[in-house]
Amino acid sequence: MKIKNIQIHGKTFLAPLAGITNLPFRLLVKECGCAVVSSEMVSAKGFFYNSEKTMRLISSKEEEQPLSIQIFGADPELMADFARAIQEMKAAHIIDINFGCSVKKVVKQGAGVALMKQPELAGALLSSIRKAIDLPLTIKIRSGWDASGQDAFRIAQIAQDAGVDAVILHPRTAGQGFKGKADWNLITEMKQRLSIPVIGNGDITCVEDAHKMLSVTGCDAVMVGRAALSNPFIFSQIDAFLETGSYPVPSRRQIFGAMAQLTRSYIDFFGEEPACRMLRGRLSWFVKGIPGCSSFRKRLSAIESGDHALSLIREFETLTG
Numbered sequence: 001m002k003i004k005n006i007q008i009h010g011k012t013f014l015a016p017l018a019g020i021t022n023l024p025f026r027l028l029v030k031e032c033g034c035a036v037v038s039s040e041m042v043s044a045k046g047f048f049y050n051s052e053k054t055m056r057l058i059s060s061k062e063e064e065q066p067l068s069i070q071i072f073g074a075d076p077e078l079m080a081d082f083a084r085a086i087q088e089m090k091a092a093h094i095i096d097i098n099f100g101c102s103v104k105k106v107v108k109q110g111a112g113v114a115l116m117k118q119p120e121l122a123g124a125l126l127s128s129i130r131k132a133i134d135l136p137l138t139i140k141i142r143s144g145w146d147a148s149g150q151d152a153f154r155i156a157q158i159a160q161d162a163g164v165d166a167v168i169l170h171p172r173t174a175g176q177g178f179k180g181k182a183d184w185n186l187i188t189e190m191k192q193r194l195s196i197p198v199i200g201n202g203d204i205t206c207v208e209d210a211h212k213m214l215s216v217t218g219c220d221a222v223m224v225g226r227a228a229l230s231n232p233f234i235f236s237q238i239d240a241f242l243e244t245g246s247y248p249v250p251s252r253r254q255i256f257g258a259m260a261q262l263t264r265s266y267i268d269f270f271g272e273e274p275a276c277r278m279l280r281g282r283l284s285w286f287v288k289g290i291p292g293c294s295s296f297r298k299r300l301s302a303i304e305s306g307d308h309a310l311s312l313i314r315e316f317e318t319l320t321g
């Protein structure tokens with residue numbers, strides 16, 4: 001699959017996850033075989049008012065290539081300026097526009113999923129960004145404000161006409177948040193309606209789900225969010241399954257190795273104290289299902305330093321090995 005001029009090597013995308021898909025996590029996921037990684041959503045207004053925080057959110061490394069940076073806002077000029085700035089900084093290889101966030105604070109400013117009921121503004125916004133950048137441009141949308149999918153089809157058509165290069169569809173309504181089920185039938189219909197690539201997202205909990213979404217809907221690639229938190233290896237597993245019909249289960253050594261790697265890169269990126277605060281929660285995702293994980297999680301909640309975290313990981317590895 002190609003998105004504009006970028007050849008995508010594989011069929012997996014990491015979903016943007018606020019507070020989670022930071023640079024250290026993206027690097028880990030990339031090593032685990034993900035074809036396209038994504039930043040969390042970044043505010044266009046924030047870029048102009050709180051550039052220090054924004055610069056951290058959009059900082060990237062060459063190894064992440066191709067990296068998609070997702071931006072949100074409702075002002076066509078501001079969004080175009082932000083997209084242009086990202087292109088000039090060479091921070092991303094793809095720019096994605098958020099049409100899916102249903103958090104009140106975002107919807108109130110007319111951004112995120114609010115754009116799905118403002119087709120004229122959506123068109124103006126996308127045309128303005130398209131004119132400002134040469135980078136591949138994608139949008140990530142929901143079904144819309146009701147379950148019919150009509151909002152999604154309308155916005156996707158507007159996007160295709162405005163020169164957007166791919167559409168990512170998470171087929172839940174604005175009101176659903178993350179509850180209920182994603183309606184994959186809408187991905188099937190979206191694929192039939194558009195000539196640009198369609199990436200399907202929502203409720204891929206395991207390798208078999210990814211295979212099912214690709215074969216049932218005909219989408220060009222799948223985007224995985226929550227399932228990658230406890231299993232970053234899911235991306236290479238999906239590739240293996242698509243190629244051979246089976247996939248390897250990560251060894252304990254690989255799992256603990258990934259935890260140690262994430263610990264080190266969190267500390268490098270965020271500094272020791274903030275990293276430790278975040279790692280107390282983050283590291284516990286990886287040990288789901290491993291015997292003794294609940295007492296390990298308790299010990300993780302008291303991490304005081306990078307060395308402390310690494311020694312707890314080593315200790316638990318020895319215990320379970």
Ligand SMILES: Cc1cc2nc3c(=O)[nH]c(=O)nc-3n(C[C@H](O)[C@H](O)[C@H](O)COP(=O)(O)O)c2cc1C
Binds near residue numbers: 015101227
């Ligand atoms: C904690 C969390 C943060 C999220 N942040 C974003 C975001 O920044 N931008 C976005 O487009 N979607 C965001 N989403 C939605 C996901 O990208 C994805 O569409 C959704 O989780 C469904 O995919 P999944 O079933 O594979 O998790 C977020 C979801 C969660 C659970």
